[in-house]
Amino acid sequence: MTATATRVLVLNSGSSSLKYQLLDMTDATRLAVGLVERIGEETSRLSHTPLAAGGDKRETEGPIADHEAALKAVGAELTADGLGLDSPELAAIGHRVVHGGLEFTEPTVIDDAVLKEIERLVPVAPLHNPANLTGIRTARALRPDLPQVAVFDTAFHTTMPEHAARYAIDVATADAHRIRRYGFHGTSHAYVSRKTAELLGKDPAEVNVIVLHLGNGASASAVAGGRCVDTSMGLTPLEGLVMGTRSGDIDPAVTFHLKRVAGMSEDEVDVLLNKKSGLIGLCGDNDMREIRRRIDEGDERAALAFDIYIHRLKKYIGAYSAVLGRVDAVAFTAGVGENAAPVREAAVAGLEEMGLAVDASLNAVRSGEPRLISPEYARVAVAVVPTDEELEIAQQTYALVSA
Template sequence: MSATATRVLVLNSGSSSVKYQLLDMGAEPDSGSAAGTRLAVGLVERIGEESSRLVHTPLAAGGEKRETEGAIADHDAALKAVAAELAADGLGLDSPELAAIGHRVVHGGLKFTAPTVIDDAVLAEIERLVPVAPLHNPANITGIRTARALRPDLPQVAVFDTAFHTTMPEHAARYAIDVATADAHRIRRYGFHGTSHAYVSRKTAELLGKDPAEVNVIVLHLGNGASASAVAGGRCVDTSMGLTPLEGLVMGTRSGDIDPAVTFHLKRVAGMSTDEIDALLNKKSGLVGLCGDNDMREIRRRIDEGDERARLAFDIYIHRLKKYIGAYSAVLGKVDAVAFTAGVGENAAPVREAAVAGLEEMGLAVDATLNAVRSGEPRLISPDYARVAVAVVPTDEELEIAQQTYALVNA
């Protein structure tokens, strides 16, 4: 790799969208954060529709956001459009300063425990994992293929959502079902949001002024998708999502933990098909199933107006959060911090307050004044006397992917 090649393009390819960021890993850190200065960010959405939209913001020279609308047929056309936008800012994909492209890949199974340079064999293994990640891996694969075609000479690196959780011990990762059946069909708990949990647990240790190896953290990644993790000395020992992202916390549209027999009951009594049950639990459950809204701001507004359905949905959401805080406190034995992150975790002060309320005997408390502060910086919201720190740590999955990608190709 050229000594001047310090840029990493991060791609997050969804079924009908591509999110991207271009970062310079050799530049001065922005806002005092970890190494990596953003040069451009953007999003292509509604790929395959007539109303496709590309939003591109160049940041290197304080450029203004640009939006274009019109049909973008497929991911190949989307990435070519992204390349054109970057080239217009002097940041084209043909630049000798581009060191690598880092791809978010949701499921890496047990084989991929670290960022991996993509070759044909790696791509084939990611394809082999499609049955356990049918909603995510196919889109990730499409993005990888397109990027490889555009820059076949450039290192392409897969950074897996599941990798951080591969340190879970077998007693946490195994389901209590027949071992032969589980092994034959790769049924076990894999966990997701791993790049976020890795980043936030490390930043929490920094916030406390300690080495990550000395700190036990419960990370609560609360967005439309939500997950919790127990991180002991920088290593994940348990996490709430399992074989798929459906297990665990109550989410925007996902049920989280549920009696498996509910699926049998719906099939036998309601006559629902497997696909219908899948859609119910993944897309029509969680907060939206309970009250019709999956936006926490709207739910809080409805609660303030006396809406009982919204109140019940919020209470169920918080009850599940408390259960996981308690469970992971038991798993870790000693907890140094609880860290809230992602859209809801970073912005919804009432969620943080409610999740910790009543847990004073466990050493947890929130200072109302500190909790009300809005900031994009990592911060403590617990009073000085609290035995366990409560933190708000904005996640940065793109930076984490860029750091892992750059470290691998620069090794």
């Protein structure tokens, strides 16, 4: 890597999408951001915003056959802004990889052996790792000379003790099939827990934080002194909180019942729990703004869905307070956590004996900055901390390749 190579391109590859950001790590400035949607369809769309030049968003529509074509289209947009993929200022490409198992506990430079191991983990992340692999292979083919770094969603959670990570099933069976709790959204939990400590003016090693990452996918974590000691998602991202389309915690016997009594196949049960449950299964909507609008109009199904969502949140706040012993802060993040004031208010309502409270006026403020929304007298700080997974990936990538 040359001394002038300070840029990192972050890629987040989905099955039919490619989200990207280009950052200059001298000061963590975003130079460009964008998204390619509906890859493989006739109506593919590329949205690109050249932030460095202060330009307007550019959108193009038309067929983009595959991820290789998508990345080439992204490269063309970057080149038009003088930020091309062939630039000597590009230090590395950082890839979000959802599942790293126990094998990957930190960012890793990708070689053939690493690729093979990520592929071996596909059975425990069938919806995510294949798409991540496609993005990696595409980028390596276009820039084989450039370091490619995998940053794993699961890595932050590998510090969980065995008593938190193990399921209470036969050990030999669990080990043979790598069945354990891995956790996800790790880059977000790492970033937000660290930023929460900064907001409190303390070293992360001194702070115990409960992080609530509430988006369409949602997860909670208990972070003690900068290390994850428990998290709500498990073998897959299905376990834990009520989510937009996922059930979260459920009696595992429900799956047997649906197969035996309803005659549902394994695939049908999978689709039910992952795509037709959670908020959308309860009330037909997975957009919290629409749910709140319906509640205001007296919709009982929406109100029940909201109450179930909040009840699960409170259970995890209580559980993780017990796990941590001392809680310094509860941090809300991601789309719902950052923007839905009623969710934050309801989640801590009635928890005053635990030291939690929300100031109504502070909670109502909309801001893109980390902020406290608890009153000064509250024993436990309640914070809103916008997450930045792309920056976290870029920082970890750059630190590795510039070491």
